[in-house]
Amino acid sequence: MSLNSATQLTIDFTPGLTERHDRLLDCIRQGAYSHRNPLKTIAADMDMSQSELSRKLANNPDDPRRLSVGDLEKYIEATNDTTPIYWLIEKYLQDDGVKQKHAMAALTKALPDLLALFKAAQGANNG
Incomplete structure (x- = not known):
């Protein structure tokens, strides 16, 4: 059964x-x-x-x-x-699909901070 x-x-x-x-x-x-x-x-x-x-x-x-x-x-x-x-x-x-969904959500949430850090690092190299 x-x-x-x-x-x-x-x-x-x-x-x-x-x-x-x-x-x-x-x-x-x-x-x-x-x-x-x-x-x-x-x-x-x-x-x-x-x-x-x-x-x-x-x-x-x-x-x-x-x-x-x-x-x-x-x-x-x-x-x-x-x-x-x-x-x-x-x-x-x-399952892997759920893990991927959580990873994408975390990446989406962190992306603005990562971009800001990248811009700050570029500015430091140019200055």
């Missing part, structure tokens, strides 16, 4: 997460350390100590403590930070 949906899920978000964060853990770490709540509060909401959460976020290869899928769920519940989900979507679900 196959399921065919008449609608397609469309998620609109700012691309670039995979460029800013090489790994999912990097994305989670940045969110945890920049969250409005201190790490101690986030850890308590995840039912662990601050030092345990810190160790898991450090991803030290010599430390057996690792951030698990269950920890990820608790992190999202504790912080309401869905950025890691968007990182996964960008990494694994975006």
Whole structure:
């Protein structure tokens, strides 16, 4: 039995997460350390100590403590930070057409600034 949906899920978000964060853990770490709540509060909401959460976020290869899928769920519940989900979507679900569309939109937005910089650079060379 196959399921065919008449609608397609469309998620609109700012691309670039995979460029800013090489790994999912990097994305989670940045969110945890920049969250409005201190790490101690986030850890308590995840039912662990601050030092345990810190160790898991450090991803030290010599430390057996690792951030698990269950920890990820608790992190999202504790912080309401869905950025890691968007990182996964960008990494694994975006097709090339969507990536190209986002790149063109970013280029269109940046083009006036690039042209202004180019003109300024030309002016500096002529002066």
